[in-house]
Amino acid sequence: MKKWILAAVLLCVVQANAQQRGRNITDRLTALSDRINQKIQSDARYLDRQQLNDLMDHLQSMRAILNGNSGPSYPPSEDYSVRGRIENASFSFQVRSLEELYSQCSEFYASSRIGQYDDVNVSFNFGSEQRYHNSSSYWNGAFQACGRAAVFAKSQGLRTVSHRYEYVVTGAMEAASFMFVGNSLNDIASQCEDFHRSNRIGAVDDIFVSKNFERIQAYHNSSGYWRSDYETCQKVVQSVR
Structure with a gap:
């Protein structure tokens, strides 16, 4: 009888240790994933196309594992073409995500020195x-063009x-464009306030926001x-809550 009790105790200890190891691995995986996502948001624009392609392939493979699939849900090497123009400034982007589209478009707007525009x-x-046309006035800043390009691309299947x-x-x-990411409204508020202060935004009476x-x-x-x-970030956060 004592042997059976001892065996049961040992089994419970082994199971508890296994569960603890599982929790430790899960916690480590979650922490690593958070760090990777933060790194992508901060440094992706500095990577070359091959590095971005490799990174996307790995992300698609991980998503396939989490979804229980043997392979990615769509070809990991596929680029999507987003073409068009802002006024007379033509663009052509090869992208794999909405974030990449928004970033490339914002960089294009800044480098092209487009200024005000009313046609996208x-x-x-x-x-x-x-086609997007501002019939009442002019747009200024990257978001008005790039935000609309991203909204349209999402409607066509880009994720x-x-x-x-x-x-x-x-x-x-x-006209100061932004992109904030996070898992809580506090994350968004904190990034928004940092952006407002670092860019010395000052007083504003027009705010534009798109969630996801x-x-x-x-x-x-x-x-x-x-x-x-x-005040400004309170309005931003309220619009996405």
């Missing part, structure tokens, strides 16, 4: 062209690479200005 045309994978993030928030404070590359929401303060980082 976008085609996804050489399909029909989508986000930030699978672990609940929030991918793009938008603009006046969905429809763009526009907010105008008709009675005054949002002057502080708190």
Whole structure:
């Protein structure tokens, strides 16, 4: 009888140790995944195309494992073509995610020194062209063009690479474009306030926001200005909660 009791105790200890090891591995995997995602958000624009392709292949393989599939859900080496123009400035991007599209488009806007514009045309994978026209005024800043390009590309099947993030928030404070990512509203608020302070935004009366590359929401303060980082970011966070 004592032998059976001892065996049962040993079995419980082994199972407990195995469960603890499993939890430790899970915790380590979660922490590593968070660090990798943060690294992607901060450094992806510095990688060359081959490095980005390799990174995307690995991410697709990991997603396939989590989904219980033997292979990725779509060819990991596939690039998507997003072409068009902002006014008369033509662009052609080869991308694999909405984040990559938004980043490339923002860099294109900055390097092309486009300034104000009221026409944006976008085609996804050489399909029909989508036109956006501002009939009441002019747009200024990268977000108005790049946000619309991303919204259209998402409607055509392009997806986000930030699978672990609940929030991918793009938008603009006046003409200052941003992209924040996180798993909580506190994450977004913190990044937003840092952005506001580091870019010395000052008082604004127009804010534009898109959550996870969905429809763009526009907010105008008709009675005054949002002057502080708190006031401005409170409006941004409220729009995506």
